[in-house]
Amino acid sequence: ELEGMWTITPSGRFGNLMGQYATLFALARLNKKQAYIFPNMANSLSQIFKLTLPMLHQEAKAQVPWKNYHIADWMDEKYKNILGDYIKLSGYPSSWTFYHHIREEILREFSFHEYVTEKVNLYLTKITAQRQNVTFVGVHVRRGDYVYVMPKIWKGVIADRNYLEKAMAYFRNKYKDVIFIVTSNGLDWCRKNINASSGDVYFLGDGNESEPQTDFAILAHCNHTIMTIGTFGFWAAYLAGGDVIYLTNFTLPDSPFLKVFKYEAAFLPEWIGIAADLSPLLNQSLNV
Structure with a gap:
């Protein structure tokens, strides 16, 4: 069972959002947490992709006791053990080093309607x-x-x-x-x-x-x-x-x-x- 609520702050344009989505997906998986995405990320990406991550309602976003956690542009060992049930990741990660080990799943997230x-x-x-x-x-x-x-x-x-x-x-x-x-x-x-x-x-x-x-x-x-x-x-x-x-x-x-x-x-x-x-x-x- 996945616990908690993890998300990532959407920053930048289409390619950045894809990178943030894939990185959130992979890091939440590694840390056994449930990932959610913000509405503006969902709006942009789900126009063409069959995403599976649930969307975070504005109300929930305001009430959750988030802990901010910045990530660099490439994977680091320490990201396998991020402590906290309510993590809001930030940064512009897009590197394959975060998610390439689950490539098939990432390609499924980004499969087209x-x-x-x-x-x-x-x-x-x-x-x-x-x-x-x-x-x-x-x-x-x-x-x-x-x-x-x-x-x-x-x-x-x-x-x-x-x-x-x-x-x-x-x-x-x-x-x-x-x-x-x-x-x-x-x-x-x-x-x-x-x-x-x-x-x-x-x-x-x-x-x-x-x-x-x-x-x-x-x-x-x-x-x-x-x-x-x-x-x-x-x-x-x-x-x-x-x-x-x-x-x-x-x-x-x-x-x-x-x-x-x-x-x-x-x-x-x-x-x-x-x-x-x-x-x-x-x-x-x-x-x-």
Whole structure:
């Protein structure tokens, strides 16, 4: 019998919420406690997923004698013995190190409602038309606030045109009939920088950041993934399950980002990292 009430404070956007959900699910299990989620987390995630964790009513939330407990971005032995019946976890955990040992269950939590899968399959069939045995590669290009935040605050870069070309070449060489589905919160940039002349690239949607569920569902239904940076891309790749190419070494060695981020905790060991080109940062520091 599970005791108590454990929850996690929802912070950030879709990918962060998935990471928080999975981490709460795994840590509550390890500590034999009953997990609950806040209504705003449930609202965002249950639009597309068949979640099983019960929702915490606002009334209960106000009356429970919570003990706040902050967790880092990767698993630590001490998290196996967190003391307290009423724990409210906080932080931005998303790392596979928390939950990968129960991967099957996490994938079940994040299984899609039938109506979502039907909608996605319809979309993908439209693209393939008469072609058989197409291999879909979902491409997530994280831009938005990162365009500014990464170089200015974290001494890092985000994916450039070269990285995407290398990643796409990998899949074109490995599979014979590949279609790339590009989603991004910077689609204009993608259209200018991704060469679509060979007819195997499709740009999806309008990059609406307030309703990312459709983009996410389509990426997760692809066979393989090219991700850039961020948890949204990570989760799409984790759910899709095929080959994954990700951007790695994207910060300078003295970046403050590395205090809260470990490459080996963020990406699965079997995934393929392509190192970022840091020259724009180096040139920038020379020009100062």
